[in-house]
Amino acid sequence: MDRIRLRGGGPLEGTIPISGAKNAALPLMIASLLTDETLTLENVPRLRDVQQLFHILANHGTDWSVEGKRAGQNDMTGQTVHLCARAIVDTTAPYELVSTMRASFWVIGPLVARMGVARVSLPGGCAIGTRPVDFFIQGLEQLGAEIEIDQGYAIARAPNGLVGARIDLPRVSVGATHTLLMAAALAKGETLITNAAREPEVVDLANCLIAMGAKIEGAGTSEISIQGVERLRGARHRVLPDRIETGTYAMAVAMTGGDVTLEHARGDLLTAPLAILERAGAEISETNRGIRIRRNGAGIAAVDVETDPFPGFPTDLQAQFMALMTTAKGTSHITETIFENRFMHVQELARLGANIHLDGQVATIEGVERLRGAPVMATDLRASVSLVIAGLVAEGETTINRVYHLDRGFERLEDKLGRCGADIERISG
Numbered sequence: 001m002d003r004i005r006l007r008g009g010g011p012l013e014g015t016i017p018i019s020g021a022k023n024a025a026l027p028l029m030i031a032s033l034l035t036d037e038t039l040t041l042e043n044v045p046r047l048r049d050v051q052q053l054f055h056i057l058a059n060h061g062t063d064w065s066v067e068g069k070r071a072g073q074n075d076m077t078g079q080t081v082h083l084c085a086r087a088i089v090d091t092t093a094p095y096e097l098v099s100t101m102r103a104s105f106w107v108i109g110p111l112v113a114r115m116g117v118a119r120v121s122l123p124g125g126c127a128i129g130t131r132p133v134d135f136f137i138q139g140l141e142q143l144g145a146e147i148e149i150d151q152g153y154a155i156a157r158a159p160n161g162l163v164g165a166r167i168d169l170p171r172v173s174v175g176a177t178h179t180l181l182m183a184a185a186l187a188k189g190e191t192l193i194t195n196a197a198r199e200p201e202v203v204d205l206a207n208c209l210i211a212m213g214a215k216i217e218g219a220g221t222s223e224i225s226i227q228g229v230e231r232l233r234g235a236r237h238r239v240l241p242d243r244i245e246t247g248t249y250a251m252a253v254a255m256t257g258g259d260v261t262l263e264h265a266r267g268d269l270l271t272a273p274l275a276i277l278e279r280a281g282a283e284i285s286e287t288n289r290g291i292r293i294r295r296n297g298a299g300i301a302a303v304d305v306e307t308d309p310f311p312g313f314p315t316d317l318q319a320q321f322m323a324l325m326t327t328a329k330g331t332s333h334i335t336e337t338i339f340e341n342r343f344m345h346v347q348e349l350a351r352l353g354a355n356i357h358l359d360g361q362v363a364t365i366e367g368v369e370r371l372r373g374a375p376v377m378a379t380d381l382r383a384s385v386s387l388v389i390a391g392l393v394a395e396g397e398t399t400i401n402r403v404y405h406l407d408r409g410f411e412r413l414e415d416k417l418g419r420c421g422a423d424i425e426r427i428s429g
């Protein structure tokens, strides 16, 4: 199993290209199941979750290919992917393929909408709480599907097709919004989703579905209406930049000091975290190349944060922000409201010398003068990158084990940081 070794050091200086968003690419790829024509996606990141989803989609009968490099492109340029589910040959998403990635459960929506039946293994994914699927099941039932849970599988049946309905989501769920949006696109009549997720990735999916011929209004607000259509066609769509990757590197620069341009990043996708970083002492500006982040001299101030659905502070940046707060001047509080068990990085940050007290959903962080390198363990995707951020300033050597978690969601992390002066390397095996 690969490890990452890094030595805390000086500031980061240079340019980091921001990849296409993993959390947009996954639902967009799944949307290819809705049509027998080719969906072409540009700017797809090279990540383990993306590779895994290719396998899952191929099992349903999707042909996929990745375009070769064109002049002017390099290893950091997002890939262009063609997906064509001309015929769905299998409506089962088996446990072996689905268990490592929760988002793969979302195939249930397009499969039942197009084929009238779907049999999908209940999901696994990051160990950050129970993450149930009740909203998906209730929502699909409201669209007329019959759902049965049998031997670890959710089986959805709608032999006469789905029928539009009003769906009031009990709480904001990104995955349920994606799935019901895709299902409703092929349902008969109108669907209204209330309390819908407003995340930019939902808007990206809706824009792609619209390009495929869907009739959708209100994506990006909490009420989305969908007028079902009989069939969808192929389209070409560019995946939006990854706001979580952007926020992660912005926090890394706030942590180490320096001056870095996050190329292709879009500030409007992460207004809340950038405002928090400014309060903590970073200087942020938008340029025509992306976002420039600087911190020179002054230390980091302690700032309280509560995670919330978009446009609030994203739970996917909570661990990284906690890493930043470990060396802030003073005491900060971080409240996690989305997932009940998303503090596994606390123990590992403590191994680097952080002073964090946990009380239910609230972490209290007393800033310390310095962190010290140590061997640590990556526990989930975002937690593992928080250890990288801490390791960038920890005295001496930090080794992060189980970095396969990182590879699920961060493309070429060690290259991107290494080019900006970080002393970081991957040790294979």
Ligand code: UD1
Binding pocket: 022, 023, 024, 026, 102, 103, 129, 130, 131, 132, 133, 134, 135, 136, 137, 171, 172, 173, 174, 175, 176, 201, 314, 315, 316, 338, 339, 340
């Ligand atoms: C997505 C993101 C993930 C992010 C999360 C919250 C992807 C691939 N993943 O995950 O990175 O951390 O949004 O922004 O885009 N819930 C239920 N019942 C359900 C569904 C959800 O109770 O049927 C709960 C969850 O347990 C959680 C909350 O709703 O407490 C929000 O989860 P949700 O938005 O669905 O997260 P994901 O879509 O899985």
